[in-house]
Amino acid sequence: MLATSYALIGENVDIVTSSKILAQRDSSNDPKEGYKIFFNLFGLNVNNNCDNACDNSDTGESERKKRYLKNEIIYGETGYFQRDILLTKCFCKNICEKIAHTLIVDEVDNMFIDNANKMLHLSHNIVDMRYLRDLFLQIWVCVNNKIEQYYNDENVDKIRDYILKMIENNDIKVPLTLNEYIKFKCMD
Incomplete structure (x- = not known):
């Protein structure tokens, strides 16, 4: 009902x-x-x-x-x-x-x-994810600097554009298998 x-x-x-x-x-x-x-x-x-x-x-x-x-x-x-x-x-x-x-x-x-033992575990390895370490580190650096540390739309856009430009210039290497995933997540 x-x-x-x-x-x-x-x-x-x-x-x-x-x-x-x-x-x-x-x-x-x-x-x-x-x-x-x-x-x-x-x-x-x-x-x-x-x-x-x-x-x-x-x-x-x-x-x-x-x-x-x-x-x-x-x-x-x-x-x-x-x-x-x-x-x-x-x-x-x-x-x-x-x-x-x-x-x-x-x-x-x-x-x-x-049935408490029926759980979905997200801890399995996705091989290519280890290659995103540099990307995650760069995002961490960006969001913790003194200028962009405050959450607002302008800072989010600046950081996203900066990260995408670094990927485009090959300053951050991203596996081809994860390109679409990263672009999708950047547009969220």
Whole structure:
């Protein structure tokens, strides 16, 4: 009911479940266990971000993107939402362009007590990131100097332009595999 209320006032709703199976079941049109028929009564669309079509290595990203755009309510397990948000925010994939305004956590006790070991760890190595050390150091130097140390739009623009010029002049070396990522992050 809560998801329906928020969706009816125009907010997108993500519902985090404790398992992939529950997300698929709850977003289905199964008359005994699914909620799709209920949501459809209110003119709302519902789907999930974790079934086989979403996990397909060739078409999964485009399928998930389509679902986020066409559905007001998305069911999924924590890791699947994390995946899509990280791919959108950090890797410019634009999978979930419409990030939900409302997040409902279903079965909190199961997720945070019984399954506390299900976490997404961001500490794995991304090989090329070690090459960004010089870039990060230069940004640190810029934001800690006496002139640009105060946060405002003018200083942010000056630092961004300076860093991009240093990259362009090869004063800071950046791996080709990260060029698009850096340009995207500079435009945030």
